[in-house]
Amino acid sequence: MATLAAALPPPVERRTPLTWAHRNLFDGWLNTTLTLSVLGFLWWFGGILWRWALAAHWSVVTDNLRLWVVGLLPLPLIWRAWWAGGLMLAAAALTLVGARAGVRPRALFGLWGGTILAVAWLFSPIRLDQIGGLYLTLLLAAVSIGASFPIGVLVGIGRTSRLPVVRLFCTAYIEAIRGIPLITVLLWFSIFVSLLSGESMPRVARAMIGMTVFASAYVAEIMRAGIQSVGRGQTEAARAVGLSGWKTMLFVVLPQAFKNMIPALVGQFISLFKDTSLTVIIGLSDLLGIGRSLLALPEYLHDVREVYVFALVVFFLFSYLMSAGSRRLEHKLGLGER
Amino acid sequence: MEPIRQAGQPIILLEDVHKWFGRLHVLRGISLAVRAGEVVVVAGPSGSGKSTMIRCINRLEAHNRGRIVVDGIELSDDLRNIDAVRSEVGMVFQSFNLFPHLTALDNIALAPVQVRRWPRARAERSARELLDRVGIPEKAGVYPAQLSGGQQQRVAIARALAMQPKIMLFDEPTSALDPEMIQEVLDVMKGLARDMGMTMVVVTHEMGFAREVADRMVFMDEGVIVEEGTPAHFFTSPKEERTKLFLSKILHQ
Numbered sequence: 267m268a269t270l271a272a273a274l275p276p277p278v279e280r281r282t283p284l285t286w287a288h289r290n291l292f293d294g295w296l297n298t299t300l301t302l303s304v305l306g307f308l309w310w311f312g313g314i315l316w317r318w319a320l321a322a323h324w325s326v327v328t329d330n331l332r333l334w335v336v337g338l339l340p341l342p343l344i345w346r347a348w349w350a351g352g353l354m355l356a357a358a359a360l361t362l363v364g365a366r367a368g369v370r371p372r373a374l375f376g377l378w379g380g381t382i383l384a385v386a387w388l389f390s391p392i393r394l395d396q397i398g399g400l401y402l403t404l405l406l407a408a409v410s411i412g413a414s415f416p417i418g419v420l421v422g423i424g425r426t427s428r429l430p431v432v433r434l435f436c437t438a439y440i441e442a443i444r445g446i447p448l449i450t451v452l453l454w455f456s457i458f459v460s461l462l463s464g465e466s467m468p469r470v471a472r473a474m475i476g477m478t479v480f481a482s483a484y485v486a487e488i489m490r491a492g493i494q495s496v497g498r499g500q501t502e503a504a505r506a507v508g509l510s511g512w513k514t515m516l517f518v519v520l521p522q523a524f525k526n527m528i529p530a531l532v533g534q535f536i537s538l539f540k541d542t543s544l545t546v547i548i549g550l551s552d553l554l555g556i557g558r559s560l561l562a563l564p565e566y567l568h569d570v571r572e573v574y575v576f577a578l579v580v581f582f583l584f585s586y587l588m589s590a591g592s593r594r595l596e597h598k599l600g601l602g603e604r
Numbered sequence: 605m606e607p608i609r610q611a612g613q614p615i616i617l618l619e620d621v622h623k624w625f626g627r628l629h630v631l632r633g634i635s636l637a638v639r640a641g642e643v644v645v646v647a648g649p650s651g652s653g654k655s656t657m658i659r660c661i662n663r664l665e666a667h668n669r670g671r672i673v674v675d676g677i678e679l680s681d682d683l684r685n686i687d688a689v690r691s692e693v694g695m696v697f698q699s700f701n702l703f704p705h706l707t708a709l710d711n712i713a714l715a716p717v718q719v720r721r722w723p724r725a726r727a728e729r730s731a732r733e734l735l736d737r738v739g740i741p742e743k744a745g746v747y748p749a750q751l752s753g754g755q756q757q758r759v760a761i762a763r764a765l766a767m768q769p770k771i772m773l774f775d776e777p778t779s780a781l782d783p784e785m786i787q788e789v790l791d792v793m794k795g796l797a798r799d800m801g802m803t804m805v806v807v808t809h810e811m812g813f814a815r816e817v818a819d820r821m822v823f824m825d826e827g828v829i830v831e832e833g834t835p836a837h838f839f840t841s842p843k844e845e846r847t848k849l850f851l852s853k854i855l856h857q
Contacts, residue, residue, distance in 0.1 A: 497701075503697060506693075506694070507719070507764065508687060508691040513719075521705045522703075
């Protein structure tokens with residue numbers, strides 16, 4: 267009779283940076299050549315960048331920080347912008363700390379509700395077309411993301427509806443919008459909406475509407491994919507215990523669909539955030555618009571590289587924050603499931 | 605809606621039920637009557653229409669011709685009738701179909717809270733009692749992915765029982781289970797039949813279970829009921845050739 271085998275600890279692998287480098291970068295002549303040539307290129311290119319960065323005229327950024335951040339917001343109103351930004355930062359910091367300490371989600375919702383109300387009050391005397399720079403970029407992104415999410419969810423549900431008229435309408439909307447570039451949608455809204463509203467509607471609002479209409483169609487498609495990723499057995503089990511169609515959607519399908527949708531949804535929102543820069547085309551002075559205005563001034567005529575490198579860094583920072591946040595959220599929601 | 609059932613009338617009645625999937629004629633005139641408290645085991649080769657038949661009883665599939673009456677309510681396109689029937693009929697699936705984003709307890713309590721409008725506390729108390737009945741009271745706070753197949757299926761049975769159904773439908777409840785977990789699920793089902801006197805329609809290949817628990821055996825093939833009778837008759841002296849062939853295959857595994 268065989269004796270029972272005792273459980274052994276897994277073999278310990280000795281891993282030093284040197285063995286790692288040997289295994290991953292220098293195993294064989296091909297990899298060694300590749301590694302060395304890439305390192306050589308990086309050394310050469312990095313050197314050029316470094317020398318340029320040291321000699322660059324960063325004054326176009328440092329002397330105009332206020333313009334970059336809030337645009338041409340009138341000076342007497344500017345304290346409101348600083349307070350609003352400070353509140354948002356404080357709320358974000360509290361959220362991070364709170365999430366780590368395991369505060370209830372309800373408390374965080376309350377915190378953000380209050381913050382948003384306070385920011386709305388701070389901004390109430392400011393007209394939309396007075397805002398510019400990074401604030402305008404963030405505002406455009408926040409409004410179009412915030413509005414396109416619920417609209418997209420509804421249209422996406424409609425796209426999978428059993429009612430033919432609803433399904434046809436939603437499909438037509440999605441297909442029409444997906445066939446048009448965002449620039450065209452923005453131009454169209456900025457020109458044609460004024461036919462309906464007169465000139466009274468600020469260009470910023472028209473851009474917001476255009477971006478929301480555009481993004482909703484994409485959110486709806488993500489939503490449809492999310493709904494369809496939930497197996498038919500889930501719906502059947504929910505209907506079999508007597509849940510109605512809507513309650514099945516709300517309590518069984520959507521919670522699972524949303525989790526599957528997060529990566530695609532965040533990708534969509536990041537590209538929407540970057541696409542705010544297209545509003546330059548209808549004359550808005552968002553972050554990139556401010557950069558272009560500065561370049562038109564005689565003293566900054568030759569600072570093209572500085573301006574675009576700075577815009578690049580700011581866009582990258584915010585996009586990266588969004589993507590890091592979504593990874594945390596995914597990780598959190600992944601607990602206790604497949 | 606008040607059931608119009610009189611004593612002795614069947615709680616489930618199928619009359620000449622037909623069902624097509626596209627051009628495929630899956631049910632070809634099924635007539636079956638199940639009395640309250642009866643345990644009916646449905647057997648037959650795959651593709652014989654047995655799953656489709658019990659899925660028609662709570663209208664996960666709509667039949668195309670014939671009549672289905674459950675607890676005095678006729679199944680039609682009237683949505684109120686369908687909801688009324690579904691809250692009287694529990695169903696257990698081959699692939700469990702537990703809600704992966706909810707704990708075992710919440711899986712069970714969801715429908716009583718949302719459909720029966722019970723207060724949360726009452727629904728949770730009843731859910732714990734049901735987990736106790738299916739033998740896993742300690743798994744209340746656990747998500748389905750952390751449960752074994754047998755435990756998942758027992759939670760699924762508890763979830764179906766939570767709506768206090770008069771009828772339980774089982775669609776091959778042990779076919780997706782590893783062999784060592786089949787018995788724990790069958791034991792729970794036996795308990796339902798014996799202790800609660802539950803009306804049950806069970807599609808299964810577990811002939812040991814059928815012999816022990818069934819009041820009646822129904823053998824289906826190619827969309828029709830070929831033969832029905834008591835287990836004693838069915839296993840010892842089947843009349844039809846197709847039944848004999850099926851039994852010889854399934855009993856000599």
